[in-house]
Amino acid sequence: MKKRAGWALLPLVFLLLFSGPAFGEGEAQGELPLLPGGGIGKTRDMSLPEAVFLVVRGNTSIENAYLDRVAQKYGLEVEEHKFKPDISFDSSLVRSGSDDDYNYAGSDDITDTNDTQLQASVTLTEKIPTGAQFSFVWQVNKTTGDTAGSYYSDDESVRNSWNIQFQQPLLRGGGIDANMASVRQARITEQQNILSLKATLIDTITTTIYDYRSFLESARQVAIVLRSLKRAYELLEENRALIAAGRMAQSDLVQSQSNLANQRIAYQQTLNDVQQSRLELLRTLNMNKNTKVNPTEVLSLPENLPSSQQCLALAYANQPAYLQAKLVLDYSKQDLILAKNNMLWDLNLLVNYSRDNTKSDSYGDSDNNYWDAGLYLSIPVYGQTRMSRQSQLLSARSNLFKAQNSLRQTNENLQIDVDNRLRDLHIKKEQVTLSREALRLSRLQLENEQEKLKYGRSSNFQVVSYQLDLANAENTLLTAEVDYLNSLVSLDQTLGTTLDTWRIAFKTQRKAAQKKVWGQ
Template identity: 35%
Template sequence: MMENEPPVFSQSPYQRPISLPSLSLIQVFFVAIFSAILGSVFTLSFLGIFSKEKKSLAPAIAAVKSSSSLTLDSFPSPIISSRTFPTSPQQSVSRKPLTTAVSNHDRVAIKQNSFVPQNHPQSWLNSLKFAESVEGELLAPTKTKSARANSSSVKYFPTFPAKSRKSDLQIAKKFTAIQAPISTAYFLAQNQHQVKPETDIESTLTNEREEVKLSLNDVVFLVVENNRNIKNAYLDRIIARQNLAVAEDKFVPNFTPRVSLSVEENESRSLTTNNREFNLGTDFAVKIPTGADIQLEWNALRRSTAENRIDLLESIAQNRINQTLELSFTQPLLKDFGININRASIEIARIEEQVDFLQLKNTLIETITSAIQTYRSLVQAQEQVKIQQLSLERAKRQLEITQALIEAGRLARIELVQNQTDIASREVSLLNAQRNLANARLNLLQILDIEGDLQIIAAEISETVGENVNLDYKQLWQQALANDPEYLQAIYAVEIEKLNVLLAENNQRWDLDLQLSYGIDADNLAENNTDLRAGLSFTREFGNLELEQAVERSKIDLEKSENNLREIRENLGIDLQDRIRDVEISLRQVELARRFRELAEERLENEREKLRLGVPGTRLIDIINFENDLVEARNAELNAKIDYLNALTSLQQTVGITLEVWEIELEEN
């Protein structure tokens, strides 16, 4: 072997060339005819598919050639095949046919985060019903791929054959639910299980926590049942009722029985003495409203004495029974005389119990009002997140349109900077809205006093705006005077101070008492004795300035409480006028905000149409500004509705009819 020759390797049977068998002329003729027929079939199929795809893309191509702008409607809508999805091995549910054309592809690309509830008013995909139910769960993406550079990821949804198989059902059950920012509340209401956030912005603010959807009625019920301030107010009611029971026991007779037994034994060298005593008695005392004290004391004593003399061998026994009865009557004639004086403490206790009841009512009204407004803040935060998400989606669609125009040569590539800046700004706004949403949830959890690891989802507000609202000042004023807890407490405070003045003046009087007593002493070994006494007792303390000070203080407190009552009455009238005016103005603001939003939508659509038609002077920056104006208009309309409902709730609180509106009965006992 020469040095420059390449090495020679032995060939394996698989590396040897294959020799074709020789063909006859007839065989070659038939092969040529078959090849021609097969080529014609493939050519016709290719031309048909190409024409179909070309036809589906015709609107977009024509729009690029004829205008300087594109809209979402210019592109083919994502389609899902109308097939049957399995729900169980024995049963299958057919999907409803779509209004758009049906594609034969088994996998259809759907843009990420474009899922909007079918009944959402701002939904741009409300004609697509691609979230069909499979065993109570929604279909989820099987994988995510990048469609092209500078575009969002796409998701692929599989379709199943018309006949359900057990393997298909098992595959469907493995799918997880789709998480889309604008459909969180809707999705949780339908599925009721934990959802993992897909967007980076949402994942920074939410964790996997148990989610609970609550209505406004649920919030009112929970706050009444769980709020600790309300529980403490009910505990205070128990103390107030006990204080009233003690005060009303003033004129109830007191009965005190007594029983005693004693044994005594004394021993000496010649004498042993045994003494036994059994004492039975009772005391009866009662105070009557005139101020008199009646006391009855009865006592019975039995004494047994036994003496044993050892030297004389004799024993002496003696039994003695003694009973005493004493009745006394003391009636004040100056100080502490009269029914009003003696019943003043009871009246004060009853008024204080009513004040405590009003405090409980006021606590309930304030807490319920605060819970309602906090719940509406949660609804407001949720809607603001939806608005920001819709705005972000529109900005992303506008970026795609701009990219298409740039590729068509209708716009300069520098125009992408404005769209990208707008998208970044809207992502920041979305992050702030989601942060406000998390804070609103925590605030509601705090006032409800329930577990802090729950993620509350507020249901849609079903309250109507501007219907069945009574704003007549005279009727509302009369209701406020009869129901407002603060005003009623001020009235009771004046009554208490009047009684305090009466008691202070009573303490300044002289002590002059009429005293009567009658006693009987009965003994089995002696004569009975009786004792009857009557007299007057007079006392007076001089030099004590505290009595005069107490009178002056009570009068000043009475005057201050009357001034406070007038102040509260005037403030109640002013507050009522303010609440009525707030309701009227907020209702007008709702109408103006709705009109502002409609005009903003119309102006934005007009500007987009001008850009599509290529009207001179139409700029992309104007569309971005009008888009910002539309977001502001929608937020203004949302804020106006929430402000109106809160103003109506504040009016109910001022009038004092919050419990009646929510049909909450509060019993005094």
């Protein structure tokens, strides 16, 4: 009697366990079981586009990348200021004094001297793309002093001077190509930094999509296990009815009981899996780990796939790694220009003009002008200086050849990656088709076997096996659909078109990051 009372409670337990839409026979993808635990508060429905939006807005890696962009952008502005004037102002105020006591022939002479010197200067320097440099210096010195003792005197002098200098390198350091090389390199570096930011966004979004779909897959696996539990319980009840009618041996019940126990174990495992995948998604989104999330994506599978030629054209225009390799080659070319120029002799044209005007109470006024012009030549005939320049030239040539090799290898790798992604995509698409057919046949097979069991034409073992086959077929189809969609995401990542696919406006700067770094 105790044993029968225990079994009598099972219908109530399973009624509570299996209540809800998850046990409908339909395959509505939006119907997921209510997952126990895993957070506090109200459950938040989250679509995949919403997850992508959240990660772009709040992911730590993306935020750090935008913080880096502030200094990177300013670094370009600094280099582009190379041919704009630099202006500086200097000034000083100095007060000095002395007390001198002279004793000569029995008489004392005490002299007290005080001087004040005020100096101010303005310097303007400007380079031009030919390598020439203009400089202008204007300086004012005002000195006042007084001496008190056996006699008193005071003096004031003002010196006003300015100098203009023009220096043009004629060989080493001269020429537009050599002097614009550093600016071009700064612009190339800026493009590389922008591509790195884009790659960070693409990689983070791709990871988010994988995490989201892993969470979605785990949640739907819970629904599959719950349906398996329901079928296992229903089979157990049917077995009892057959035993009661004398159409099945009591010993055959063990198979159904074992199946039910195994499904309970699988249910607990899927609950653990779904919580792990939920936490992984929340970590990527930089959200509170206690947030309860319900993934609502409908697995819509596109039928039309792009051609290899279309994919390669997109990759050549958008793939960050390929574009980076092209920029490295451009940067190396500028390095070679600098290294070749550095091997030339130093031949400089230097022109100076100065004017000096002084007004002094003691010495009167003076007005002086001075100019000079000359050519200055320096040749490193032998030694470390010449060897160092030669070493830079060799390194520049080596780096250029390596950059060419890297670009060629990157191009080949990109073509292989595109081919692999497309082939994998077509295989995954075919697997979805086959999995759907396998699931249809598995359902039909189980239905037929259940009918046979009612009339004693099948064994309990066979029905349990087909139930497991159906659960496996459901999981296989789910995995195939997720893998197919993830293959599309992987293709997007390879082509560098992830941002376009998800309609994300790519911004090279964020105002919030600028305010933080600039302290506003």
